[in-house]
Amino acid sequence: MSKQVIIDTDECIGCQSCVEICPDVFGFNDDDNKAFVINPDGGSIECADEAAASCPAECIHIK
Ligand code: SF4
Numbered sequence: 579m580s581k582q583v584i585i586d587t588d589e590c591i592g593c594q595s596c597v598e599i600c601p602d603v604f605g606f607n608d609d610d611n612k613a614f615v616i617n618p619d620g621g622s623i624e625c626a627d628e629a630a631a632s633c634p635a636e637c638i639h640i641k
Pocket residue numbers: 585589590591592593594595596597612613629632633634635636637638
């Protein structure tokens with residue numbers, strides 16, 4: 579089953595931690611200094627979970 583990865587961009591502080599941990603799922607928009615989802619199924623579930631756990635703003639939500 580494919581997962582849903584949602585970033586609450588209002589809360590994102592632009593630290594790029596998620597992009598470093600899981601670059602197949604998360605990308606970074608330099609224009610607005612926010613992360614975005616490239617492909618929710620791009621990386622392993624562990625990778626996306628790890629990125630969510632390490633997000634200092636706790637704004638990555640995985641369903
Ligand atoms: S880890 Fe969280 S706060 Fe940092 S860029 Fe990713 S979504 Fe934004």
